[in-house]
Amino acid sequence: MQHRFILAAALFVSTTAAWAQVPAPAVKQAKATLLTGATLHVGNGQVVEGAAVAFNNGKITYAGPAAGFNAGGTAYETVNVNGKHIYPGMILPNSQLGLTEIESVRATLDQQEVGDFNPNVRSVVAYNTDSDITPTLRSNGVLMAQVTPVGGTISGSSSVVQLDAWNWEDALVKADGGVHLRWPAMVQTGDASPQATQRRQAREADLQELESLLAEAKVYKNQKNDRENLKLSSLTGLFDGSKKLFIHANYGKEIVEAARFAQKAGIKDMVIVGAADALVVADFLKENNIPVIYSGVHALPARSGDDVYLPYKMPGMLQKAGLLFCLDYDASLHGSRNLPFIAGTAVAFGLPKEQALSSVTLNAAKILGVDQQVGSVEVGKDASLVVSEGDILDMRTNKISYAFIQGRKLNLTDKQKYLYEKFDTKYNQEGKQVQ
Known part of the structure; x- marks a missing residue:
């Protein structure tokens, strides 16, 4: 005993x-x-x-x-x-912060639900405010994040949180503002192998189910319902603009196909996440007023013939193309504290410094729909800001002296x-x- x-x-x-x-x-x-x-x-x-x-x-x-x-x-x-x-304060989009802690321990992983179509999943209710990772982000000036589910075709909804709270309700800046669609990858047309044929058939089945689900949600929105259907009700905001559709796609043809699919379904606002080929379809994105969350600054080029520095140059090129974009950090969750430094990399390869800052602050706030509250140091907005001894985008001089969220001085x-x-x-x- x-x-x-x-x-x-x-x-x-x-x-x-x-x-x-x-x-x-x-x-x-x-x-x-x-x-x-x-x-x-x-x-x-x-x-x-x-x-x-x-x-x-x-x-x-x-x-x-x-x-x-x-x-x-x-x-x-x-x-x-x-x-x-x-x-x-900087904003980290498209993150599993607070949903994943230790990848080898299943009990700490809450970023994915079983099944392919889960629009009713609310990632924020699983958000862990006591994550050991969160304070490391604050120490580099990242004060907000978009908590995003993964997996399946429709992963669920994301929310924007501030990174100093007792629980997920206290952390909320904007609840369930986006639905995340992982666009099914195209299959090479010249490949007639049984495996390719099977993947092509599975893709077509997914697209048909997706089309049917969105059509049902549109009808559901416009009729009186005695009993709530959570899957359908979670999608209705896509048709009146109260929610955004975040389409995860990288290749040019997939980006255009997904955007046209969403437009045909009657969806008002959408964002492309990943967007490795955003520059290839920049005219299409600009014409349709579709912003981009670019994920690959610290990544290898997508094609063997590409300029080896293309990912570093991409933010500057997107700026010149006139696209609204922000940056995320998808290399690893534990490395998310390096968000300011990927913006710094973009500065070294052609993106003006203040525009680079906007790509992790105000642009991110606009894309996530919280720019009336945060994203810039302006009268009337939340006092969510940081004081650095030097350039916050430079790893050598980023040393945070003070950080405040909604006026509260952080430890x-x-x-x-x-x-x-x-x-x-x-x-x-x-x-x-x-x-």
Whole structure:
């Protein structure tokens, strides 16, 4: 009995130590705050030297030259950030953050539901606010994410969350704003093998089922229903513009085919996710006002004959083509903290620096439908912003001094900092003993 008690106590202590690496969410803003002396990067392309940013009750009340600030009778707590840089909090789209923790442990994986057609799946209800990964993103200036399901043809709905909350309800910025469609891959027409024929038939069956499901949802929307059909009701927002269809497709023909399919079904707003061939069909996307979430900056070119630097150059080329786009980080979930640095890579290969910032802030907010709340440092928006000692897009100078979500000052401790300090102490102690 005593042995069991000791074992239970040991487990409790080890669990407590592990969870202690995830800081408790910040308390609601109690005092009006004024950041002064920094260079302000608004997020919309504007830069203000010697700026001041004020916020109260979680909202920005002033953003502009420090000389123009007027407290208007409000007592502001002043924070001198002279020589530093103020940025809007970055937004990570198309992410399984909070849905996946340890890939080899099935109990920590909540990103996918069984079946091919799951429009009624709400990914946000499985969102884990206590993920060890989340604080590592905040430490680099990423303060929001689009929690996105995977798998099947229709994976479910995504929501936008802020990354400092006790539970998923507190985290919500926009609930169930997008339905995710993974467009069935085309099969090479010249391939007559049994395997190719089987894949072609399966693809045709998927498209027929998808067409039927969307047609049923459109009818369901326009009639009175005594009993709710969750699958159909979750799709009705696609027909009045209250939801967006996020189409995951990479190749040019698939992008055009999927967009035309959605238009024929009566869907108003859509976004292409992945979009490796976005430049190939740029005229089509621009003509139809379809934005892009580009996924492959840190990836190999799709074709052997492509310029080896094409993925790095793609954001700059999309900008020149006049497309609305943002960047995501799909290389690995644990690497998502590197979102600012893929934007920095794009700067090195032709994308202007402030447009690169927009590609992970305001552009992402526009595409996700939350630009009235976040995405830029402007009066009336949420005070979700960061202060960096240097260029936030540069791995060498990105050092976050302060971060605020809705005016709440965040604790920037994370697991990696904890481990660094732990082993830095260990080896410093060993070095002194050797001496």
